[in-house]
Amino acid sequence: MNKIITLGEVMLRLSPADNRRFAQANSFQIDFGGSEANVGAALVYWGEHVSHVTAFPDDELGKRAVSELRKSGLDTCLISFLPGRLGLYYLENGSLQRSSKIIYDRFGSSFSKYDGSDKNWEKELEGVTWVHWSGISPAISQEAADLTYRILKIARSKNIEVSGDINYRSNLWQYGKMAHEVMPKLIELSSVLIAGTRDFNQCLNKDFNDFSEAKAYAFEKYPQLKFIAKTNRKTHSASHNSLDAELHSKEQVWKSKNYEVNPILDRVGTGDAFAAGLILGLRKNDPKWAIEFGMAAGVLKHAVHGDLLLSSIEEVQEVADGTSGKIKR
Amino acid sequence: MNKIITLGEVMLRLSPADNRRFAQANSFQIDFGGSEANVGAALVYWGEHVSHVTAFPDDELGKRAVSELRKSGLDTCLISFLPGRLGLYYLENGSLQRSSKIIYDRFGSSFSKYDGSDKNWEKELEGVTWVHWSGISPAISQEAADLTYRILKIARSKNIEVSGDINYRSNLWQYGKMAHEVMPKLIELSSVLIAGTRDFNQCLNKDFNDFSEAKAYAFEKYPQLKFIAKTNRKTHSASHNSLDAELHSKEQVWKSKNYEVNPILDRVGTGDAFAAGLILGLRKNDPKWAIEFGMAAGVLKHAVHGDLLLSSIEEVQEVADGTSGKIKR
Amino acid sequence: MNKIITLGEVMLRLSPADNRRFAQANSFQIDFGGSEANVGAALVYWGEHVSHVTAFPDDELGKRAVSELRKSGLDTCLISFLPGRLGLYYLENGSLQRSSKIIYDRFGSSFSKYDGSDKNWEKELEGVTWVHWSGISPAISQEAADLTYRILKIARSKNIEVSGDINYRSNLWQYGKMAHEVMPKLIELSSVLIAGTRDFNQCLNKDFNDFSEAKAYAFEKYPQLKFIAKTNRKTHSASHNSLDAELHSKEQVWKSKNYEVNPILDRVGTGDAFAAGLILGLRKNDPKWAIEFGMAAGVLKHAVHGDLLLSSIEEVQEVADGTSGKIKR
Amino acid sequence: MNKIITLGEVMLRLSPADNRRFAQANSFQIDFGGSEANVGAALVYWGEHVSHVTAFPDDELGKRAVSELRKSGLDTCLISFLPGRLGLYYLENGSLQRSSKIIYDRFGSSFSKYDGSDKNWEKELEGVTWVHWSGISPAISQEAADLTYRILKIARSKNIEVSGDINYRSNLWQYGKMAHEVMPKLIELSSVLIAGTRDFNQCLNKDFNDFSEAKAYAFEKYPQLKFIAKTNRKTHSASHNSLDAELHSKEQVWKSKNYEVNPILDRVGTGDAFAAGLILGLRKNDPKWAIEFGMAAGVLKHAVHGDLLLSSIEEVQEVADGTSGKIKR
Amino acid sequence: MNKIITLGEVMLRLSPADNRRFAQANSFQIDFGGSEANVGAALVYWGEHVSHVTAFPDDELGKRAVSELRKSGLDTCLISFLPGRLGLYYLENGSLQRSSKIIYDRFGSSFSKYDGSDKNWEKELEGVTWVHWSGISPAISQEAADLTYRILKIARSKNIEVSGDINYRSNLWQYGKMAHEVMPKLIELSSVLIAGTRDFNQCLNKDFNDFSEAKAYAFEKYPQLKFIAKTNRKTHSASHNSLDAELHSKEQVWKSKNYEVNPILDRVGTGDAFAAGLILGLRKNDPKWAIEFGMAAGVLKHAVHGDLLLSSIEEVQEVADGTSGKIKR
Amino acid sequence: MNKIITLGEVMLRLSPADNRRFAQANSFQIDFGGSEANVGAALVYWGEHVSHVTAFPDDELGKRAVSELRKSGLDTCLISFLPGRLGLYYLENGSLQRSSKIIYDRFGSSFSKYDGSDKNWEKELEGVTWVHWSGISPAISQEAADLTYRILKIARSKNIEVSGDINYRSNLWQYGKMAHEVMPKLIELSSVLIAGTRDFNQCLNKDFNDFSEAKAYAFEKYPQLKFIAKTNRKTHSASHNSLDAELHSKEQVWKSKNYEVNPILDRVGTGDAFAAGLILGLRKNDPKWAIEFGMAAGVLKHAVHGDLLLSSIEEVQEVADGTSGKIKR
Numbered sequence A, B, C, D, E, F: 001m002n003k004i005i006t007l008g009e010v011m012l013r014l015s016p017a018d019n020r021r022f023a024q025a026n027s028f029q030i031d032f033g034g035s036e037a038n039v040g041a042a043l044v045y046w047g048e049h050v051s052h053v054t055a056f057p058d059d060e061l062g063k064r065a066v067s068e069l070r071k072s073g074l075d076t077c078l079i080s081f082l083p084g085r086l087g088l089y090y091l092e093n094g095s096l097q098r099s100s101k102i103i104y105d106r107f108g109s110s111f112s113k114y115d116g117s118d119k120n121w122e123k124e125l126e127g128v129t130w131v132h133w134s135g136i137s138p139a140i141s142q143e144a145a146d147l148t149y150r151i152l153k154i155a156r157s158k159n160i161e162v163s164g165d166i167n168y169r170s171n172l173w174q175y176g177k178m179a180h181e182v183m184p185k186l187i188e189l190s191s192v193l194i195a196g197t198r199d200f201n202q203c204l205n206k207d208f209n210d211f212s213e214a215k216a217y218a219f220e221k222y223p224q225l226k227f228i229a230k231t232n233r234k235t236h237s238a239s240h241n242s243l244d245a246e247l248h249s250k251e252q253v254w255k256s257k258n259y260e261v262n263p264i265l266d267r268v269g270t271g272d273a274f275a276a277g278l279i280l281g282l283r284k285n286d287p288k289w290a291i292e293f294g295m296a297a298g299v300l301k302h303a304v305h306g307d308l309l310l311s312s313i314e315e316v317q318e319v320a321d322g323t324s325g326k327i328k329r
Helices: A035-045 A060-071 A142-157 A181-188 A197-204 A211-221 A268-281 A287-301 A313-320 B033-045 B062-073 B142-157 B181-188 B197-204 B211-221 B270-283 B285-301 B314-322 C035-045 C058-072 C142-157 C179-188 C197-204 C211-221 C271-281 C287-301 C314-320 D035-046 D058-070 D142-158 D179-187 D197-204 D211-221 D271-282 D285-302 D313-321 E035-043 E062-069 E142-157 E179-187 E197-203 E210-221 E269-282 E289-301 E313-321 F035-045 F060-071 F142-157 F179-189 F197-204 F211-221 F270-283 F287-301 F311-321
Strands: A003-007 A011-016 A027-033 A048-055 A088-092 A101-105 A128-134 A159-164 A191-195 A225-234 A239-250 A254-255 A259-261 B002-009 B013-018 B025-034 B050-056 B079-081 B089-090 B099-105 B129-136 B161-165 B190-193 B227-233 B241-248 B253-254 B260-261 C005-006 C011-016 C027-033 C049-056 C077-080 C090-092 C102-106 C126-133 C159-163 C192-194 C226-235 C241-248 C254-256 C259-261 D002-009 D011-016 D027-033 D050-056 D079-081 D086-091 D100-107 D128-134 D161-165 D192-194 D227-235 D241-246 D254-255 D258-262 E004-007 E011-016 E025-034 E049-056 E079-081 E088-092 E101-105 E127-134 E161-165 E192-194 E227-233 E243-248 E252-253 E259-261 F004-008 F011-016 F027-033 F050-055 F079-081 F090-091 F101-105 F128-134 F161-165 F192-194 F226-235 F241-248 F253-255 F259-261
Touching: A003 A035, A027 A035, A027 A060, A027 B253, A035 A128, A035 A159, A035 A268, A048 F259, A060 B099, A060 D058, A101 B062, A128 A142, A128 A268, A142 A159, A142 A181, A181 A197, A197 A211, A211 E289, A225 A268, A225 A287, A225 E004, A239 A287, A254 A287, A259 A287, A268 A287, A287 A313, B002 B033, B025 B033, B025 B062, B033 B050, B033 B129, B033 B161, B033 B270, B050 B062, B062 B079, B129 B270, B129 D128, B142 B161, B142 B181, B142 C126, B161 B270, B181 B197, B190 B270, B197 B211, B211 B227, B227 B270, B227 B285, B241 B285, B253 B285, B260 B285, B270 B285, B285 B314, C005 C035, C027 C058, C035 C049, C035 C126, C035 C159, C035 C271, C049 C058, C058 C077, C058 E127, C058 F060, C090 F011, C102 E062, C126 C142, C126 C271, C126 D035, C142 C159, C142 C179, C159 C271, C179 C197, C179 C271, C192 C271, C197 C211, C211 C226, C211 F101, C226 C287, C226 D192, C241 C287, C254 C287, C259 C287, C271 C287, C287 C314, D002 D035, D002 D142, D002 D285, D027 D035, D027 D058, D035 D050, D035 D128, D035 D161, D035 D271, D050 D058, D058 D079, D058 F101, D100 E004, D100 F060, D128 D142, D128 D271, D142 D179, D179 D197, D192 D271, D192 F142, D192 F179, D197 D211, D197 F050, D211 D227, D227 D271, D227 D285, D241 D285, D254 D285, D254 E049, D258 D285, D271 D285, D285 D313, E004 E035, E004 E101, E004 E142, E025 E035, E025 E062, E025 E161, E035 E049, E035 E127, E035 E161, E035 E252, E035 E269, E049 E062, E062 E079, E127 E142, E127 E269, E142 E161, E142 E179, E161 E269, E197 E210, E210 E227, E227 E289, E243 E289, E252 E289, E259 E289, E269 E289, E289 E313, F004 F035, F004 F142, F011 F079, F027 F035, F027 F060, F035 F050, F035 F128, F035 F161, F050 F060, F060 F079, F128 F142, F128 F270, F161 F270, F192 F270, F197 F211, F226 F270, F226 F287, F241 F287, F253 F287, F259 F287, F270 F287, F287 F311
Parallel strands: A003 A048, A003 A128, A011 A088, A128 A159, A159 A191, A191 A225, B002 B050, B002 B129, B013 B089, B050 B079, B129 B161, B161 B190, B190 B227, C005 C049, C005 C126, C011 C090, C049 C077, C126 C159, C159 C192, C192 C226, D002 D050, D002 D128, D011 D086, D050 D079, D128 D161, D161 D192, D192 D227, E004 E049, E004 E127, E011 E088, E049 E079, E127 E161, E161 E192, E192 E227, F004 F050, F004 F128, F011 F090, F050 F079, F128 F161, F161 F192, F192 F226
Antiparallel strands: A011 A027, A027 B025, A088 A101, A225 A239, A239 A254, A239 A259, B013 B025, B089 B099, B227 B241, B241 B253, B241 B260, C011 C027, C027 E025, C090 C102, C226 C241, C241 C254, C241 C259, D011 D027, D027 F027, D086 D100, D227 D241, D241 D254, D241 D258, E011 E025, E088 E101, E227 E243, E243 E252, E243 E259, F011 F027, F090 F101, F226 F241, F241 F253, F241 F259
């Protein structure tokens, strides 16, 4: 077996159709997503076996969430049902000079109460070759931080590759801990990080002036670390962004092409699509292809509604090759 | 002035369109409602000045909720903004042999944290001649119970009429108090109750065998009580119900006509429409008309989507007169 | 040639979807209809060649209206374009005890300004064997009354059969004439009438006590008259009606079966579907079949959204035979 | 293991929303279904492990179909991808006196070209305890008939229970064989049949006068046969049906309660829901409960949009118990 | 009190969804708007108390219109109900090289028949510090011109600031007066004008060659005039415009930044958003901020569906600061 | 008479709304189109009489297709009804870097089985002055190739102008013939071709290096040929293309302006709009205007949903003049 595990909260996403504002929406489109499950679902589309670790309430909404993950092809055997509610977020999709807005309503969710103590992770991680986590889970609750640590520690002990997207969200971290109290011990269990300078500063309680400083520190401090990736986004407007990405090892740097995306259809999940592409490439031991494929996946996601990429390897490759855009008949 | 005050939580209602199940919904229709605000909105439609007391989070969703109450014509001057979330409920509309389902997701709402201590209620109740509350508020949180008591006590002291719809909901009451610890002191401040035998049993910790027992006890125990109203519903299926209502004073009983409703469009808020009609009639000191008009309003609500009745006096009267149904050109 | 001509206004119909009220509609469904064109469209579905006489404004809305008539298969060669606006009506579809409501907004329409003086009707009526009009046109404006008279007079002179649905609408007739000043001279040009006692009373300024009185008077007063048809509708609620119909010649009466329709999908145009079926039968010289087929067509229309019947002869016949309802695979 | 296998075509279902006719539809709602997969999906909802055997084209539509089956919880490991197209059917949902209509467009589908020769069925049927097929597959093509036979023969040899819903569809059987040339050898491999008198007559080329004749013949001719079930439906209109069901063993008869369904939301798949309930009951060796639970499942399906029942055991049981219809909070 | 009054017609706006053409629309989205009420609604969003003066028909549509204004937070106490119809306009939203189209259908509206003689404006204008009108009202009917004059004259006499957006619409002015016969006496009651060279030429019956000529004339001829503002729009396509604005006092000019808007979501009401921002700034006596904030508001409106801006001061300020576009979490 | 005939298949087009992917669509928008009928419908909009030759199945879907052509104003007298199915295609509309996708599902259609032998084409082509065909029909089936040849041969003999859009589609041509076996004899009956170098290479089995080679050969080999037109499209992304066109006679070349289209709303049918504009211009004997008007029509189609242009001559002319984009009131 050669399985991937992703772990993290999956939320109900409620977004007004037709670029309407919250003030004027008549209905909400229903989608389901969460950073880590989005990564997993993209990898499934590309042929990987991915099992997602999360928890849901034991009601019709929790069952619906599971069925959506199943629809994406994710293995749902590691999902637990707990009291609590389904976490949700409201998304007002921006355009032009109007910014997108997200209102999170996730506190008290079943996931936030789940610490993973109901499973034998030694056994569940048999056959697993990659684990992916993000900085969101440890920011939600002590239980979710414990869950992440519990799984990463065993993964490390089994030499499973561990990738972490350590995006720092200031409006989380409300359970009494600060990021730098929790994140370092998770970072030291990871072999691949997706992180920018600000993320490093917040998670390590540092004050790096630029990325090269941060990177130098990280590679020295965390010897198990093999790669650090980051994306660079220039926001001309909510409709028009420019994007590229870079991948760093201790010795080398690989840079992707630069892309213009305009007009953006759905900005959410673009970082997750990037992460998925990057992971696919690193699993093939091809860092150069990884950063190009990852960036192309991230770019393509801007043209897909919802949290998920829903695109084949061939489609992403065409974007990377610059040959997409014509009608396929 | 001759103002009415209603108090209670207003929630975002999310319901799949076209009678779809939660398992298959692609979008949720957006409505706003809450038992007491529903009563208020109906009374506004009929020419009353109604100010609704509630609390919302200070974000776009809270602002949207206020604008919806304004749209209904409710006076929104007494609404407070507080940290917390917007309470919401998911409604799966049933039909035929398939029951309707409601999943409440209201814990931690701004309303549940609001105890009314930010306002001078002595002053706010000047010019008010009627206050309406329900058994939902005291069941949500200590703060909401305090808010209700605070307002009712002053209302009583000013001889303002107070109506309470003491519907008992077993899945509420989770903050450590039981109904019979809280409800009696609210009932003893009320002049009109809407309640069935089961409500009395739960709220008074009694074991009445039938309504006449409960009613006798209530009129004796609570001398300020003028009227008790109740509705009788027979559920043939989710699409087909039979309904009538009765109004009791200490000495007299008034009974409404019996109605068949089939096929039901929206069952939610039918009790609130009844309460509104009843209050309108009692304010006119016409108990006989009150119970007929109230029941007709309740019946008509089965044909209106959403929480609100949205119907004029003339429309309700036609239902009471049995002359509705033809095309109005 | 064996052509039918129908004449009358065609309006844009705006109706809230999903049984929503005007107070809460987010969008209006777009349909096009008008009593006489509805009759014509049903006859086209059954193989007749029908040319509709009307007028539209010369803008995108007028062009759209024409394209909708073309879609129905109506011959649109006799349509004129005139200054003015497109007449419209708003329909709130009722259900249960809630009545349907129509708000007409048709004054100042291009049709109301059209008197037909731009065409040589002697020539246009060549090859025509049936003309159908209704009491709506003469009620709208002097021009529309003139148009109707102009065409009927020539039709009579050519021995073309003329059917008139003389439904009296009290909220029309606002141009200074009363019904009984205009209608008699149109009735005396007609060979088939659809009319109830009230219609006769209003149009002839009489006070008949019942239909048999009215019918006796009409057959005597208007010797060219061959048939009078009427429908009998019992309105239990906006969702549930009972229906039957009868056809009278001077000597004979034919009665249709009685039907229950429940729950009604769309009540508008049911009389027009009846008229179309009746005309089809009378053109076949089979009054017995005419009244059964007409009533079945009227009944079936209650199950079809919009103004038009959109049903084949076979489908209507199955209703008449009582064999409809099963899935057709 | 204790697995169920269902086999048959899964089609894209295209149906106009809001009870619109084909003549006026602006969009088609997208659902996926097929008689046997519908049975399987209901059984999954009730806790069974069901693997569905079918074939799809290897394009985005085929992948979508698989993801929908996954969403339903069906095991999709036994699905093959073949050249051809995705079978589809157009459904016009009837109401009142207007019949529902289905236009099948399934010829040339990938399923119709699939004979199952790509798999080792001896191996695939290990751990399987029940196989369900229907009379549709053998009617589609020689390949589909071969596929059915191939699987049933091995199932029989392994003493796996085999249920067949032998519904005869006259507009199928276009590949050169007649039903009675193919069906008998499939029936003789089945232990449970769902069939009415007409089905027996067509499939066995007989002329039974009533069900008891047919049943007597079948039990004698096919000694492996344990149960024959049939439903009795009375079609008052497309909106209103009456239903009951009966289950026959050689010695005994069990009859279900009779139900009124009105107004019907979606008639398609009601027989499949019945079959699923029946199978669940027979797997529990409780024929009495089986027929009641099956009928209740069939009744409940009339209130659910789409091909699938999407209902829990508790919900179905409430229908069987006659306690459904109230709002569940 | 420090109240603003806006006056003008509010129409029902009917627009095909999804950029559909009139020729192919299946439904119309329902919005409500009118130049002056749009200005008022934006000001309410920013904390001002605004009362809108208009008239509606006394039917469900008029009531709906009032409820929409209430939803926007406008004070609706000064609204009158009159016979007539609800004015409406049809909007076909353009894109790319396809122009947007508006078909007005507003003649005969209740507003057009309203001259304001039912109110004591001396009293209603107490506490009012700003009145806003536009060139549309005096172009509709003699009554609407009279209404405007009636209110402006009293405003002037009370030293209330008066702003007028004198946009000239050639397809209005059909009641027998020409613009230059009516507008001058309204301009001489105004302290702020929004006008371009063409507007001045039409309203004053002049032939100015450029804006500086027009402006010089206006400041000389109308000594009460404090500011003239104008926007400059370059239309690259229906999707892509460039915009800036300038504000002139007798002595000074303030220019806004230039903006690219692409792709435009909704072009309607952008001038009204600009006017609102300008008024807000001028009320703060900050002309420099006024023109920047006004232009930013106008720009932001291109990204909001409907007639209304629905944006907070902070959101507009971000556009002015060039910091908008990122996701707000 | 001065009639145009177009011939070719008309398909049901099913496309997910809101730029959704096949993987996530909940409903399909319904449109009807086909290259040649699209050309015809545009010409009808511009005042031409166009009769379309095609075949449909004799069911509700075939009837709906006819009614859609009627709605477009096409003369439908030459349409035949045959066994078979309605051809259809699924369109996933791309955007940004995501390509559009079309899945054709047209084999076995009624059109593919229609060879035109049921009509006397000598007679049907009386009064016809232009026939338009495309390379799609002869690629579908032997019957469709025969139909095209049958009509073109008679057209040529009557000196009717014949235009052919010989777009080569490699995924068609599956009935056993190759393009170069069929196309030459159709080309030699045509006076106007729309073709690029690749089309010539495939249809004539040549290996031209560039267009001028191909053109030289064609004009020499086919002396009846008067004009060859081609469009040049540069695909920056699925949202952004650049376009121009050129028209060649033996002696002369006319080039259109170059256009940027961004963001594209609907790419399908843009070549057909171009062809229609070109034909209109050539019928006016104005090649210079033809290529400009044709290109402008093609450009404008990118802004119109569906297969059809739905635009007036004035609208197209404005695009050609570079004056479109402003709101038309």
